[in-house]
Amino acid sequence: EPEVTQTPSHQVTQMGQEVILRCVPISNHLYFYWYRQILGQKVEFLVSFYNNEISEKSEIFDDQFSVERPDGSNFTLKIRSTKLEDSAMYFCASSDLGAPYNEQFFGPGTRLTVL
Amino acid sequence: GENVEQHPSTLSVQEGDSAVIKCTYSDSASNYFPWYKQELGKGPQLIIDIRSNVGEKKDQRIAVTLNKTAKHFSLHITETQPEDSAVYFCAAMEGSQGNLIFGKGTKLSVKP
Numbered sequence: 001e002p003e004v005t006q007t008p009s010h011q012v013t014q015m016g017q018e019v020i021l022r023c024v025p026i027s028n029h030l031y032f033y034w035y036r037q038i039l040g041q042k043v044e045f046l047v048s049f050y051n052n053e054i055s056e057k058s059e060i061f062d063d064q065f066s067v068e069r070p071d072g073s074n075f076t077l078k079i080r081s082t083k084l085e086d087s088a089m090y091f092c093a094s095s096d097l098g099a100p101y102n103e104q105f106f107g108p109g110t111r112l113t114v115l
Numbered sequence: 116g117e118n119v120e121q122h123p124s125t126l127s128v129q130e131g132d133s134a135v136i137k138c139t140y141s142d143s144a145s146n147y148f149p150w151y152k153q154e155l156g157k158g159p160q161l162i163i164d165i166r167s168n169v170g171e172k173k174d175q176r177i178a179v180t181l182n183k184t185a186k187h188f189s190l191h192i193t194e195t196q197p198e199d200s201a202v203y204f205c206a207a208m209e210g211s212q213g214n215l216i217f218g219k220g221t222k223l224s225v226k227p
Contacts, residue, residue, distance in 0.1 A: 004158075006158075031213065033214065033215075035215075041219070042204065042217045042218060042219045042220055043151075043159060043204060043206075043215075043217040044217070045209075045214040045215060045216065048213065048214050056214055058214075091158050091159065095213070098213060102147075102208075102213040103149070103161060103164060104149070104161070104213070104215060105161060106151070106158040106159045106160070106161075107158050108156075108157055108158045109157075109158045
């Protein structure tokens with residue numbers, strides 16, 4: 001069964017450093033999402049992406065964040081200058097249809113630890 | 116924007132009993148409500164969803180009900196098994212592009 005994959009599974013970085021989290025969505029999907037989950041809290045929406053541009057973004061997704069689909073398979077989230085409060089699990093999700101039909105399938109996540 | 120409340124935060128049942136998790140939402144324009152199961156160290160897994168044009172949907176031991184007037188929806192798991200133990204999240208879809216707003220999760224423990 002096709003699934004969303006994410007790398008790395010765990011990323012440790014120093015405050016102020018740049019990190020890139022990578023995702024490979026399900027191959028025929030066209031809509032891509034990033035969510036994050038701070039330890040013990042709920043999953044929060046960051047950004048949605050379709051047709052090579054951002055569709056929607058939350059208040060969390062400030063100028064330190066960017067997304068890119070550099071090729072036909074990868075979808076990346078970059079945090080330019082990490083802060084302690086960026087420590088969280090980051091989930092990528094994809095769907096084949098847009099709203100309101102979009103069943104979103106999540107990857108296993110990348111645990112980001114900022115020291 | 117949309118706000119989703121979920122109760123209870125923890126739920127412990129005996130194997131074979133039923134479990135019910137309830138969620139409320141605030142935006143009457145929301146029309147898609149998925150439920151996710153998250154096992155330790157894994158990403159959320161979609162287990163069932165419901166759209167606003169139906170009131171109930173069933174898939175084997177799992178069912179979801181939706182009351183649009185009251186703006187609440189519930190997950191029902193019958194004949195619970197130890198492997199049902201996980202954190203369950205409800206969500207509501209917000210916006211034209213389909214981003215999901217999640218509840219805070221319910222940790223379900225099924226005791227053998």
